[in-house]
Amino acid sequence: MSIRFDGQVAIVTGAGNGLGRSHALALAARGAKVVVNDLGGARDGAGASSEAAKAVVAEIVASGGEAIAHGANVAVMSEVEDMVKQAVDAWGRVDILVNNAGILRDKSFTKMSLDDFKLVMDVHLMGSVNCTKAVWDLMKEQQYGRIVMTTSSSGMYGNFGQANYGAAKMAVVGLMNTLGLEGAKYNVRVNSLAPTAATRMTEDLMPEEILAMLVPEAVTAGALLLCHDGAPSRHILCAGGGGYASSRIFETEGVYLDPSQQTPEAVAEHWDEICNTDRQAPLENGAKQSEKFLLKAQAFLQQN
Numbered sequence: 001m002s003i004r005f006d007g008q009v010a011i012v013t014g015a016g017n018g019l020g021r022s023h024a025l026a027l028a029a030r031g032a033k034v035v036v037n038d039l040g041g042a043r044d045g046a047g048a049s050s051e052a053a054k055a056v057v058a059e060i061v062a063s064g065g066e067a068i069a070h071g072a073n074v075a076v077m078s079e080v081e082d083m084v085k086q087a088v089d090a091w092g093r094v095d096i097l098v099n100n101a102g103i104l105r106d107k108s109f110t111k112m113s114l115d116d117f118k119l120v121m122d123v124h125l126m127g128s129v130n131c132t133k134a135v136w137d138l139m140k141e142q143q144y145g146r147i148v149m150t151t152s153s154s155g156m157y158g159n160f161g162q163a164n165y166g167a168a169k170m171a172v173v174g175l176m177n178t179l180g181l182e183g184a185k186y187n188v189r190v191n192s193l194a195p196t197a198a199t200r201m202t203e204d205l206m207p208e209e210i211l212a213m214l215v216p217e218a219v220t221a222g223a224l225l226l227c228h229d230g231a232p233s234r235h236i237l238c239a240g241g242g243g244y245a246s247s248r249i250f251e252t253e254g255v256y257l258d259p260s261q262q263t264p265e266a267v268a269e270h271w272d273e274i275c276n277t278d279r280q281a282p283l284e285n286g287a288k289q290s291e292k293f294l295l296k297a298q299a300f301l302q303q304n
């Protein structure tokens, strides 16, 4: 299978540096016309500059590709709408959106200000919401769309000092879960990428020899599959240093406790059974959980 994007239009947010830059270059190299979005601030979100996005556009154009730079702050809907309008004015459609822009404001929760919490939520969660909202109806109407959220192991599994970032990164998985359902009949597929790569976001976190192995291009290989016609939907692809894995939320089979046992003491007594992973399974949607519990309750009522 050859993964190509000829004739398609992609928006990659935060594409002036790191992973976004790598995604944008690879999409363009495989035929996509690319909006290279970047606000151009520092790692903590301070400041702004159009230089980084323009440099990536220049690289794409020098290699014979087509790209435009846009400096929208993804947290500001009017700027995002202007970016999507420019893409549509230039190329008539948007097939691919990679929600990649991000910042860090790490601190232990005790020391973290609510402003730092909200800013990180604004960029990662609301940035992804804004960009997705701005292309959603367009993708539904054209019966085609591929959307990638960028999540993180810090959200899925936790990381000291990243309460804001972890909350935002898990929130985009929740967004994916529902939008994947709502987009399915319009051929709009929504997935998440959980990367590990050497970028300015991670440059001071690991030794140089490790960083050398974590090239962004290895993550981009996975990202491009999620951007492709043949993408799955509602999957979390973890990618870093050449490793690729899928992360998923599973639920244990659990237990049914009859009305006489619906007490905290009985829940404690059954804890091992509740947590037993032998028959754990992912659930298709939220209603499946109620269905599972109600079936157990009905079976009890029928027997008694």
Ligand code: NAD
Residues within 6 Å of the ligand: 013, 014, 015, 016, 017, 018, 019, 020, 037, 038, 039, 040, 041, 042, 043, 045, 052, 072, 073, 074, 075, 099, 100, 101, 102, 103, 123, 127, 150, 151, 152, 153, 194, 195, 196, 197, 198, 199, 200, 201, 202
């Ligand atoms: P990076 O700092 O190199 O790139 C992030 C880019 O986003 C920057 O160019 C920045 O200017 C841009 N940006 C920030 N705020 C913006 C805003 N409001 N509007 C538009 N652009 C904005 O970092 P990276 O490592 O390439 O991170 C890319 C994505 O991957 C982020 O969402 C990050 O949280 C996620 N991620 C990275 C890693 C990793 O190992 N590098 C791990 C997990 C998740």
